Amino acid sequence: MHRAAASGLLSLSVLLGLSACSLFGSDAPKPKPLAPVEATMAGRVVWTARIGAVDFPMAVATAGERFTVADSSGVVTALRANDGAELWRTSVGEKLSAGVGSDGRYAAVVTRNQELVVLDGGQVIWRKALPSPVHTSPLVAGERVFVQGVDRAVQAFDVLDGRKLWDMRRPGDALLLAHPGALLPYKDTLVVGQGPRLAGVDPLRGTLRWEVNLANPRGTNEVERLADVVGPLVRVGDFICGRAFQSAVGCVNATRGNLVWNRQSAGAVGVGADAEAVVGVDALSRISAWRTTNGESLWTSEDYQYRQMTAPLMQGKTAVVGDFEGVVHFLDRNTGKPQLRVQAGSSPLVSQPVLSGNTILVVAKDGGLHALRTE
Secondary structure, three states: OOHHHHHHHHHHHHHHHHHHHHHHOOOOOOOOOOOOOOOOOOEEEEEEEEOOOOOOOEOOEEEOOEEEEEOOOOEEEEEEOOOOOEEEEEEOOOOEOOOOEEOOOEEEEEEOOOEEEEEEOOEEEEEEEOOOOOOOOOEEEOOEEEEEOOOOOEEEEEOOOOOEEEEEOOOOOOOOOOOOOOEEEEOOEEEEEEOOEEEEEOOOOOOEEEEEEOOOOOOOOOOOOOOOEEEEEEEEOOEEEEEEOOOEEEEEEOOOOEEEEEEEOOOOOOOEEOOOEEEEEOOOOOEEEEEOOOOOEEEEEOOOOOOOOOOOEEEOOEEEEEOOOOEEEEEEOOOOOEEEEEEOOOOOEOEOOEEEOOEEEEEEOOOEEEEEEEO
8 A cells, every 4th residue: 555545544443443433432421321112113134143243344144045244363253044053164264354245145344354255155265365454344246346445446357266356445534534425336337435536437348437426625734525435335226315514415326327415424334225215323322314316304302322233224114223232222213203212232232233125233332233124
């Protein structure tokens, strides 16, 4: 990595550490106590499993009727979504820097030694050294593996033999976020977060098709202007919706390559979205919703402040979000009112809830896997 970029990332890591201490240290505001909930729907934990501890923002890969997960020690596990039965479990032999990507057959992870490791049915088939650290889960799609470095450069590899297909390196922003970025397939386009922009990329050639700013960063220095797009992104029809770090939430039209809307929102995790609403959590764990078509504000709830909420998942007319005490909250998408609360262990939840069929999976920091269903 270029020395200036490395220095910027190091400075930013220190800054984020200080910010975390101020928010969640001994002098931090106390998490808001949860008010009693009169449940208007039923739901429960239907199975649990365990992996090793997870010390990075977890990404769970869903494909077909399976979940694929990875822990920090380098163990990758595939489970049947319906009942949690273990399909395979493999150690790649090194600690990981990010979560796992999978298309259901192939799975890909990146080690802290900057090595991309690809598995087929639980067997390691190749490894490839990478030029920079990675905090974003790889994307496996179309018999390719896409990897985004902390410098937001994107590389594509053949999933079968690890042959590098292309390397897309754009002029870098002065300061980028050492945090999971954004990769998402859309029809025949790869959507990539690069700085405050979303870019549509030809996945066969690595050439740019379109780009649009999700946020317009302002400030007197590089840190104040930092507005890196963070994952997860969500596809809703032709819209791709997401968040720019501590700056904005918005949606772009991925067919036309233009911004549909954005709204100021200072947060650090991605959003949940469906055809009716985009739901996001800000830095203080206030939860807000905007109309998907035009960004009109729908509601804001301050009932969960300082509870370190995960990115939301949309399931039907419900927004599902986890917190630092292992509680999974189900909120009415249209009003923000609580519908149900389920305790899923006692460790902080570190992943956006993910859905396979009618099963929701959340991952805890201590390695607990908790699958829930509503009725």
